[in-house]
Amino acid sequence: MSTLPFLVAVDWGTSSFRLWLMSADGTVLAEHRSHEGMSEVAASGFETVLESHLSALSVPEQIPVVICGMAGSRQGWVEAGYLDTPADIATIGENATLVPGTAREIIIVPGLAVRSLNEPDVMRGEETQLLGAYFDMPDGARYCMPGTHSKWVTMEGSVVTGFETFMTGELFSAVTGKTIVAYSTGGEGPVDARDPAFASGVRDGWTRPELTTHHLFSIRAGQLLHDTRQEENRARLSGLLIGAELAGAGLRGDEEIGLVASGALQRLYHAALSECGAQIRDIDADVAVQRGLMEAWRSHSAKTGDRKRA
Amino acid sequence: MSTLPFLVAVDWGTSSFRLWLMSADGTVLAEHRSHEGMSEVAASGFETVLESHLSALSVPEQIPVVICGMAGSRQGWVEAGYLDTPADIATIGENATLVPGTAREIIIVPGLAVRSLNEPDVMRGEETQLLGAYFDMPDGARYCMPGTHSKWVTMEGSVVTGFETFMTGELFSAVTGKTIVAYSTGGEGPVDARDPAFASGVRDGWTRPELTTHHLFSIRAGQLLHDTRQEENRARLSGLLIGAELAGAGLRGDEEIGLVASGALQRLYHAALSECGAQIRDIDADVAVQRGLMEAWRSHSAKTGDRKRA
Known part of the structure; x- marks a missing residue:
């Protein structure tokens, strides 16, 4: 060395x-x-x-x-x-x-x-x-x-x-910073990749990407009607946007993907790609x-x- | 009276x-x-x-x-x-x-x-x-x-x-106000429903809604590479978001839709619904x-x- x-x-x-x-x-x-x-x-x-x-x-x-x-x-x-x-x-x-x-x-x-x-x-x-x-x-x-x-x-x-x-990351910031959804997602804490709301967001975003902007508003409505927690709402929002990205990228369920990432994003995308069945090669x-x-x-x-x- | x-x-x-x-x-x-x-x-x-x-x-x-x-x-x-x-x-x-x-x-x-x-x-x-x-x-x-x-x-x-x-309208504001796309869409002028960039945005949003967040970034890239005009970019952005909304709503091409709207939004949505073949009933x-x-x-x-x- x-x-x-x-x-x-x-x-x-x-x-x-x-x-x-x-x-x-x-x-x-x-x-x-x-x-x-x-x-x-x-x-x-x-x-x-x-x-x-x-x-x-x-x-x-x-x-x-x-x-x-x-x-x-x-x-x-x-x-x-x-x-x-x-x-x-x-x-x-x-x-x-x-x-x-x-x-x-x-x-x-x-x-x-x-x-x-x-x-x-x-x-x-x-x-x-x-x-x-x-x-x-x-x-x-x-x-x-x-x-x-x-x-x-x-x-x-x-x-x-x-x-x-x-534009996934920038949209997450714009939506949590500047829209009505911000009232339901709270501060800037990290999203927990193990939160079930993240996984269900990924699935909904991946299978019905055309409903993404509806699902976003639904987060706000869920807080009004069902008093959902802010951490859960942030996790769902993150999952929805990442899931829609996987759909847009045309990810096939068993595809091998090189995931070039680190830190918190690596954990979220690894979890999302797994949720959709991809074979992941982690690359720092x-x-x-x-x-x-x-x-x-x-x-x-x-x-x-x-x-x-x- | x-x-x-x-x-x-x-x-x-x-x-x-x-x-x-x-x-x-x-x-x-x-x-x-x-x-x-x-x-x-x-x-x-x-x-x-x-x-x-x-x-x-x-x-x-x-x-x-x-x-x-x-x-x-x-x-x-x-x-x-x-x-x-x-x-x-x-x-x-x-x-x-x-x-x-x-x-x-x-x-x-x-x-x-x-x-x-x-x-x-x-x-x-x-x-x-x-x-x-x-x-x-x-x-x-x-x-x-x-x-x-x-x-x-x-x-x-x-x-x-x-x-x-x-969340179409609020996303349009958030994207044109707070993201990198703002550099390409300029001020707050109204979108012209007759701009061909609006119609092509509607078609792309309607047929490939899963690519919406990709198409948004592409507006910025188009300005960098092809020097596209701000008015054109705003019109395309508006068309993309409205087109994706029509896809999310599951609009069928020949469906009768009551369009409850007025002013500039009425003109944009009327044009977008027409572009997708809907039968429109205009309701003020x-x-x-x-x-x-x-x-x-x-x-x-x-x-x-x-x-x-x-």
Whole structure:
């Protein structure tokens, strides 16, 4: 196990910043997490925020940085473009964008885009998790990547042939924050994946997704008429939205799904996928993104090396 | 046409107050509208608000008032209870609740409740519109009543056998106000029912309701990738949510539907129902609620008269 710093890997999302100092064999030597997501950091502030973390860890200037996530969007640090599907994620490193004018070498990997006219779609950050997850399921797979904007991805080998985003997490926040259902779901406590109301919500959402907006109102009516508990109502709401996502993704009951997730979302989606009979391969999202960033760096430097040799 | 004041009819909702001074033959002698909905008026203030409108219209104290809507909820003026389905709406007047301690006779009609354990539901206000609409379709019908919380109602004669609420209007507000889609849908301008993006949204929502939360995100992706216009995006969003509501309500392509609506919502739902092939009976929501309040008053006074004679 090496302890020499080799690479700084950063997943820089809309609302979170995660940085890992890694050795050449992939060992995580140090980790920093903060809420300095893209929406907190003004365009000019990205380098300041990054260097403050690097100086706290005394990372020498010759150690490069590879970044994925919304920092590469138009509203981010430097726009890193998209690879269009079908897209070989093994190429995200060689298609990364160099951040200009910094002392240190810093690259941002591109996102992926479905450039269809009817159902366009985009991702930023998940492509890097997929590159890390790919080694676990190299023959191709369907992946479920839960989040504010959940992604369902089909891969053949290392090629993403298509994906679909579902606004499940953001709708949960909007419904519990800003609608009449908020009166029935209460505060911000976590949903218990073992709550029977979660499982019944998943079943109803999966089998009757067209009734989702009716079922949401029914949560409020249930509280008025049957005095249902807030925890139960939150669990049912979460189950309904996740179940409808599984229906929208066209999940088949016995399908093998790579679940790329961690923490509370991993528990909820694992329970939901089980409820619907899926065969689940659990893939830790943090490990996947670390591995993906390392792989992206390697293919980037291989290309740069080729160019230098040429 | 009588010009003698006979009854004050009030539809008092969460966010709006509408009052009509009516003669015995149903002629509207005067109308007041304001934003003094239930959520603006503290419990103690209902009588003050009502009497200020009545005094502006010089309505004599012997003229009674009949109220429907959220003013009869637990958070309203006086809780007016619910009739459980199957419920004969011809009886809402005789089941109205007298507001205690006022100089004038003021009654509030009950709402309706579906007391199912799995899919409980409630309405307040629409039962009165239904009583007014019933005279146009006395043999029974399915009604679509669009709004913040759209209602789909099945009636046999004057009996409501069941109904379902869909949170369509409130979700439109939540999504355009509080999610990433807001960046793509812009301000608060009305949606044009003739926009082709509205019609295509209706079709996609109706035929693939399970993809609704995917289609919502796709609006954002479309703006990023294809630079779609905000008006077009708002129209598509509105169409998607209304189309999914029609799917959830199980609309059959050639079904006759009583559309109880007015204004902009009437135009949108009429266009959406047409797009899906429904046979539409347009029923003006304002006329329906005025007529329903008058009928409720008549059956209330008939009962009171019976009691006095007994």
